[in-house]
Amino acid sequence: MTMQLPANWQLPDEIKRRFGQKGAGKQRAMVANGHLLLVLHKLPQPGSRQRQGIFFLRHPQGIWKCSEGGEGLPRLRKHLKGYSKAEQQLCQEYGQAALAEDYFQILETLAPICRAAKNMMDTLQAAREGVPEDRDIIDLRDWANDVDRTLDLLYTDVKNALEFDLAKRAEEQSRLSLESVRTAQRLNLLAAMFLPLTALCSLFGMNLFNGLEHSPVAFWMILGLGIALGILTQRWILKPSAKA
Structure with a gap:
């Protein structure tokens, strides 16, 4: 943030010395010789990390x-x-x-609006303590406090909802996987179940003479053997799961 103080502002040296060469810096309130200077940040814009400063000066006469x-x-x-409008929109x-x-x-x-609003409220609170007789500052401080509290509650609600x-998505994915x-x-x-029966049917379905082609009893015996082997295979597969 590279914004500088207006050149035509007459400020006490005590305030001027608190500024560096790179710009306004963080939000804060400075009081000296009855002068109050507020360094505030404009509303942060989405996707921008740059903060644009704005200065407000209160003279000892209340101007x-x-x-x-x-x-x-x-x-x-x-x-x-x-x-306040940004808070309502969000x-x-x-x-x-x-x-x-x-x-x-x-x-x-x-997130950046919450941080800026919190610092703005702290700045106005410091201004309230520096110039306790100005009731306009009290009203502004209370307004900033309401905005900060609402934004903080909104941030918590949105984070919990996320x-x-x-x-819920992870639970649904787990359910689908299960x-x-x-x-x-x-x-x-x-x-x-049907692997042994399929194997036996394939074996005895070959075009080879084995003497069992015309025996109904052999057919049922082979069928029963295939089913029995299938049941045994199924139980063998389930046995490790049962132990677990």
């Missing part, structure tokens, strides 16, 4: 100025209103969200 021009106090209220998106992707997208937008959705295992087990049992 406010904004680094972007205009009357300082209305611009400060407009600054907080931007956070609450609406949360109410319409249904998938994990929706919750994740809300969190991605919400974790619940992921857990059902697939059970289906495969049934198919394996059927294959084990």
Whole structure:
């Protein structure tokens, strides 16, 4: 953030010395000789890590100025209103969200706004302590506190909803996997049941003379033997599972 203080602002040296050469820095309130300077961050934009600063100066006479021009106090209220509108928009998106992707997208937008709102509230609290007689600062501090609390609760709700959705998906995937295992087990049992019978039928179905071609008794004996071997094979397969 490279924004600098307006050159025409007359500030005490005690405040000027608290600024580095790289820009405004973090959000904070500075009080010296009756002057109050607020360093705030504009509403973070989705996908951007850059924070754009904005300055509000209160003179000892109670006159406010904004680094972007205009009357300082209305611009400060407009600054907080931007956070309030973003909070309302995110609450609406949360109410319409249904998938994990929706919750994740809300969190991605919400996280930097939560941090900025928290720091803004701390800054206004420091301003309240530095200029305790200004009731406008009290109102702004309370407003920022409400926005911060609502955003914090929204962040918790969205995070819980995301974790619940992921857990539900994992449970559903586990259920489908278990059902697939059970289906495969049934198919394996059927294959084990009829494998000996299939082998015997293939053996005695060869075009070789063995003397049993015209014997009904031999047919039933071979069939019974195949079924018995199938049952034994099935029990042998299930035996390790039973021990486990």
